[in-house]
Amino acid sequence: MGEIREKFCLSLFFVSIVFIQLKSYGVVVEGEDILSLGASITGNQTLISKNGTFELGFFSPNGTNNWYIGIWYANIPEKTVVWVANRETPARNRCGVLKLSEEGDLGLFDATGASLWSVNVTKKPSQALILDSGMRFGGQKKLVSWKSSLDPAPGLFSYQVDPSSGVKQLVLKWNNSVEYWASGPWDGNVFSQIPEMSNKALYNISVEIINSGFHVTYTSIAIKNVLSRSLSRMQLYALLDDAKWTLLWSQPRDQCAVYGLCGAYGICNSNNLQFCSCVEGFTPKDTRAWYSRDSWSSGCVRQSPLNCVAENGSSDGFLEPSVTFPDADSASSYPVTTKEDCQKVLLLNCSCTAFTFNLSSGLCQIWYGHLLNMRTSLPPKSNSNVFIRVAASALPKTKKSSSKKTQLQLLLVLSPLHWVSF
Structure with missing residues (x-):
């Protein structure tokens, strides 16, 4: 569908959203824009507003088997959906039926007849009409x-x-x-x-x-x-x-001024085309949406779980990305002497996920739960850096271990017949 359509599908429109008007007056006039009592639409059947601006019918987002009743612009090649009725209750595998009953109840049903969506009215209408006009x-x-x-x-x-x-x-x-x-x-x-x-x-x-x-x-x-x-x-x-x-x-x-744009453990950089990136040791929760720049709000998840079973603390470590202070579920502060003392306090509690230590004040601030709303640090930086807790396996390898690994690989190449000795 193209990038523009994908972005619009993700969005919520309000300027030209069209309502299905339930009328309880006047003479019933059959036409493309009217659903009369007892009538229904299904499959490729649609209603089109009088001036041909909007069209109502069933649609299924590409790559899914979920069906929705929606309204889109009728004469635009890139289908721009502006309203969805059953946004939380799609019909599975097959489109359903939108029906205006003889009693005047407008409802959406799946292929088995189960109700997916309905409109509550106080007066019995005579027809449902799709309009060209917008909404307040x-x-x-x-x-x-x-x-x-x-x-x-x-x-x-x-x-x-x-x-x-x-x-x-x-x-x-x-x-x-x-x-x-x-x-x-x-x-x-x-x-x-x-x-x-x-x-x-x-x-x-x-x-x-x-x-x-x-x-x-x-x-x-x-x-x-x-x-x-x-x-x-x-x-x-x-x-x-x-x-x-x-x-x-x-x-x-400023895109990064949007609260929680990058979700949990995401970092926002308004200078990049891909606004959001994950903290090292984390990966996008929804890779399809993330890399298509469709939505980042689902955030990031750990590649490796934290070690929270050790009796005397954990073997987790800390990364120091250059980011602004995060928001979290909660936070607390402790007076300590060194950064190492701050780390020890954090490692004794599995719900602690990050900390900062201010040397001048001797204050250790600890964050709990998911970290939100981080963005790349802008100068001038404060004298406190953010340290994010990650599993030991997510920590960068030391130079010593990297050197040893390189040497081992070299020996294996030079002496393939002696690999058992290693």
């Missing part, structure tokens, strides 16, 4: 990223109106807890931290404050389609004449 974003609605381009299940990043009372701004959050970017307050014309929005020649932004909260609506003006997406950053794309999505702007501008 805000209030209590929260947009959550996909896990990866192959898995639309909820990821770690979300986009929402600031829940703080009286603050009219948009925020990005990690794991529903850490806020790492804010749009700045709405001043009646633009969000203060998104000056690009002041370009009224491209699109219009309207804000409503009603009982249900603070709502934002985008409308394209000079460009055929303008949409926003949020994986870990807020990005605005435009569809140009060559039918390719072109990035207009993104926030936050």
Whole structure:
């Protein structure tokens, strides 16, 4: 599908997301955009909005046997999925059936008839209609990223109106807890931290404050389609004449400012095309997503387990990557005399994963659990370095052992008939 499509599959769009509108009024008019009572779609059958902008049907991410009901742009060669109904409950191996029952219940069922997704309504509708128009974003609605381009299940990043009372701004959050970017307050014309929005020649932004909260609506003006997406950053794309999505702007501008972008034991470097790398002794948890630059948030896992069974501590060692201080599940500090004393304290506890020792203060800080949000150190460096705990097998070999190994290999080549003597 190409890199652009893969990135969009990974993302969550809100500017042109289309709702299936359940109507309980008017005359039923049959057409491509309508699902009437008792009707259903399955297989390659689709609904297309009146002006041909959006299409609803079944799709399966490449390389999987999982099927979802979704909405995508109807006339773009690279299928750009903008909404998924059953993102956590795919139909396995075969697409299911989307049906509007005679009672007015819209539901998705797998090949066995098991319910995968449904819409709760208070009034019986007469039909389901796919619209060309967009949506209002805000209030209590929260947009959550996909896990990866192959898995639309909820990821770690979300986009929402600031829940703080009286603050009219948009925020990005990690794991529903850490806020790492804010749009700045709405001043009646633009969000203060998104000056690009002041370009009224491209699109219009309207804000409503009603009982249900603070709502934002985008409308394209000079460009055929303008949409926003949020994986870990807020990005605005435009569809140009060559039918390719072109990035207009993104926030936050620094990729490494995204909290937890590289996941556990990942290191972020905004100067590299591959933003994330694993700490030495670790490997990507999801190699396919990691090396395709699809998603790094799954992080890294140890290549070798820690030694936590020794009675008098462990044989684990420490690596000293040049990184900023990490975030972890918890941390504690102890006064010690030397770095070696700090190491001893850490090795007696299997949940300790890293430490730093400040010589001037004599303070040993220890981190517990997974390490998050590390990035390559930028000058000036502090007088405290981060030491990360790894298994003994992950430590670099000493010069002495490397020399001996090289000599042994040389002797084996020169005297192949005497290999038993070694």
